[in-house]
Amino acid sequence: MKDVMVSCPPMLGQIGRFMDYAAERGLRLHPAKVTQILSEDELRALLPGYDGWIIGDDPATRSVFEAGKAGRLRAAVKWGIGVDNVDFVACKDLGIPIINTPMMFGTEVADVATAFVISLARELFYIDRGVRAGQWLKPAGISLLGRRVGVVGLGDIGRNTVTRLQALGMKVIAYDPGVEGDAGIAGLERAVWPNGVEDVDFLVFTCSLNKHNHHMLDAGVLARCKAGIRIVNVARGPLIDEAALIAALQSGHVYSAALDVFEVEPLPEGSPLREMERCILGTHNGSNSIDAVIRASHTAIDRLAGFFGPGAD
Secondary structure: OEEEEEOOHHHHHOHHHOHHHHHOOOEEEEEOOOOOOOOHHHHHHHHHHOOEEEEOOOOEOHHHHHHHHHOOOOEEEEOOOOOOOEOHHHHHHHOOOEEEOOOOOHHHHHHHHHHHHHHHHHOHHHHHHHHHOOOOOOOOOOOOOOOEEEEEOOOHHHHHHHHHHHHOOOEEEEEOOOOOOOOOOOOOEEOOOOOOHHHOOEEEEOOOOOOOOOOOEOHHHHHHOOOOEEEEEOOOHHHEOHHHHHHHHHHOOEEEEEEOOOOOOOOOOOOHHHHOOOEEEOOOOOOOOHHHHHHHHHHHHHHHHHHHOOOOO
8 A cells, every 4th residue: 555645735625535545546645734735844854754645736846856755755646737836857857757637627617717707797796795794785897798808828727718708798819829729619819918908808817837927917918908907817826926916906907806826825914915805815726626626636546546556565
């Protein structure tokens, strides 16, 4: 039986479902004590005691893998889609097999992105807060029919988001240098970032994070955007220069934002975003449906067991 540390919060939230499934495949799961991520120091101290690791959004750096390799660590799986926190080159150099679990959450995260767009348009969150505070607010929102929305990223999440927004009658312009044409979606416009941001009413980020798109939405791009634009991010926090976004929200140039992800997670207590009434703040939870977590966790367990192979005890 191989001992495996699990540090992915959504999987940890349902960890009881997976113990027997993993044991049948020769893996003994050990839940890490974590809210969002473990630090590098914590990982360097813990990993040498395990044969495998199911990674969340932790800093899976070269030094972390080196510490693990010096102990018992022999294989890892990145739970979920994003891999920007994992040094795959280090794993290759160290001979640690690793893979992620792609194509698991396209519909789930797209559902959240669409819900954010609707809520920002009609200010449903603001109304809810008012009722809870004893107020009877009736803010006039905006209609979605005919509005233009820029979707950044045409992967699984992006494509599912586009079709949902089109079903609401929105006109979608998509940005993704890695995908050519209309990605099989009728009526989809394409542009090179940030061309056309002057004309959109919403920007929705669904792409992965890499060295080329860090702070792709910065003060310069925000200044080009239409006054009153609404911003949604269900991808990765560092895609947006958070300080620039805060300034644009404070000035009113950006009307509102819905952010499931941030540059620092959990969101620091002193962040001005916490005081902004027209913002929806999430907990990097867009993929966390019962169904999707089961799919991704079973896949992670299967792939990790596959690295050890039959009779690996």
